[in-house]
Amino acid sequence: ERHGLRNLVQTILAQTDIPRLRLSSLEPWDLDEAFFALWDNPRLCRHLHLPLQSGSDTVLRRMARRTTRAQFAALVEAARRAIPGLGLTTDIIVGFPGETEAEFADSLAFVEQMAFSHMHIFRYSPRPGTVAAAMPNQVPPEVAQERSRRMHELAARHERAFRRSLLGQELPVLWETAQETPGGYLWSGLTDNYVRAAAFSARNRHNQITPALLTTLLPDAVAARIPGEPLPRPALYLQPEALNLER
Structure with missing residues (x-):
């Protein structure tokens, strides 16, 4: 799968004259360090959207996400090393069933470490028929709302810092x-x-x-x-x- 995506991007670059190509919503487990060599071509936008969903390993396991904090951080480090000035955006869910205050604190700390340039933040809401909707320890809406507020504050600070870093360029x-x-x-x-x-x-x-x-x-x-x-x-x-x- 990894080679398939890389080959697809290489084919698009080789067979079209599209001046700007942006890749979005790529799952972390579909990428490896070699993938970022594609950015030697300046037609690829220096932007990646890598959905994290949570910065807590235990929450990620409950979500059945096929990545860990350490794996995600290593991928981000490789991407930033290969693509100077990279804009890194993500999705985060707060209030997933069973999310404790300690797990949310872990998620907040990891997001602080990653310093995303923009974040889409969602409060979990149950969908009938899904596995998560039947999980125990559903997070009260008022708790999820407060966690969303705190995550949005952190996101706004990092987004502004990223924009400030580009001034003069x-x-x-x-x-x-x-x-x-x-x-x-x-x-x-x-x-x-x-x-x-x-x-x-x-x-x-x-x-x-x-x-x-x-x-x-x-x-x-x-x-x-x-x-x-x-x-x-x-x-x-x-x-x-x-x-x-x-x-």
Whole structure:
């Protein structure tokens, strides 16, 4: 299976001229260190979404996940070594049946260690007919909600730190949506390592990839400047309708 995925990506790169290819939601056990050699090709986005689900080994076993914290950490270390500037995103579930406060603390500590650039956090909810729905020690909703709040706080801190680390760098951005402004457009797009960027342009940049200098942190994005374009009024960046923040 590992070789099959690697061969598929190599074939796509060899037989198409797609300028940007992003791989998403790859299960950790389907990858090995050799897989990351594919990123020698700059058309592959420096972004991986590796669903963790929990940072507690005992919870992972109850979920029937085929990985451990140690295996996941080793894979992440190999990926970051092979792909400088990697944006690493994940999924986390809090309040899985039987999750104790100690297990949640383990999960929180492991997420802190991994320093993901973005996280999708879900509170467990039972689905009729599933194995998990019949498990004992279902976590009370108010406990799961509090754990979600704490995990979201940690995620926001790491996401902001990752965006801050990119300031001053010129990165390729695929421009997706725009708001018309006096004299041009305020464009919203994604860097190759999955950071939302906003930049002014007097021209239509839709579906174009351009270099952009990341200059300033915004609440949920980074202000950028496309070479050769004028700087906009700073207030433009603070209009939430100008940015498509869905990921």
